[in-house]
């Protein structure tokens with residue numbers, strides 16, 4: 001059996017590299033890429049109220065450092081230029097090789113004006129998180145709508161839950177924050193029209209939120225041996241200062257946007273430690289499809 005020459009091996013590696021580059025440029029493993037840039041550009045007016053709510057949240061948390069490590073920043077279509085301009089240096093990490101050009105288009109002029117220097121690195125931020133933290137020991141770390149996407153990218157529920165619940169441990173002793181999808185799904189436009197309660201991007205309501213410790217549910221269907229799945233969920237949800245069961249709180253969030261049908265769980269409920277203060281922001285991704293985003297900051301002095 002003839003052995004492949006050195007040249008064939010390096011050609012194969014180059015081909016693999018080019019295909020990976022192209023795939024990430026087109027769809028970033030289903031989490032971004034050209035398809036994201038196109039829908040973000042087209043939806044920029046519809047998304048503006050959620051973007052304003054994100055900006056208000058960010059500006060309410062003045063950064064403790066002048067350096068920012070922005071993870072999954074993409075072009076920053078939903079990101080606040082005003083918040084970014086407070087930093088002296090920004091390092092954006094994203095797997096999408098085109099993100100740097102769109103980031104320049106969206107934020108370049110403002111960052112030039114504020115004399116913020118920024119650079120882009122194409123890396124897998126989650127795989128390389130410990131290394132990135134070492135390279136940027138003083139930086140505030142912000143996950144910019146990336147963590148809720150990992151269920152789409154990795155397609156392995158157990159792996160994603162383990163990965164997302166472990167991130168806070170890796171970040172212990174660091175100032176960090178995240179905005180991520182918690183749930184998403186369809187909204188019932190007809191019923192909303194009929195009730196005259198159409199939630200629109202213009203009248204969106206946000207909720208302050210704290211999720212309690214995780215409680216294990218009884219394994220479903222164990223008695224008849226159908227499945228041994230165990231669904232874990234927080235014991236409670238404090239919404240706008242009122243403590244409710246998790247089910248009751250989720251129902252409130254779903255009703256607030258006239259949710260219909262089954263919603264997608266983005267497996268990100270354990271990103272923050274229990275009782276971390278956060279803000280729930282609705283994001284009308286499409287006219288009939290909404291995401292509940294959870295945004296929060298964790299100070300380095302946090303006990304967990």
Ligand SMILES: C[S@@+](CC[C@H](N)C(=O)[O-])C[C@H]1O[C@@H](n2cnc3c(N)ncnc32)[C@H](O)[C@@H]1O
Pocket residue numbers: 028031032033036040071072073074075076077078079093094095096099123124125126127144145146149153
């Ligand atoms: C929904 S988009 C983020 C949108 C961005 N916050 C904005 O406002 O435009 C998710 C981004 O995360 C990036 N991404 C996903 N997994 C990643 C990973 N493991 N490492 C680095 N970037 C990743 C994708 O390439 C994509 O640009």
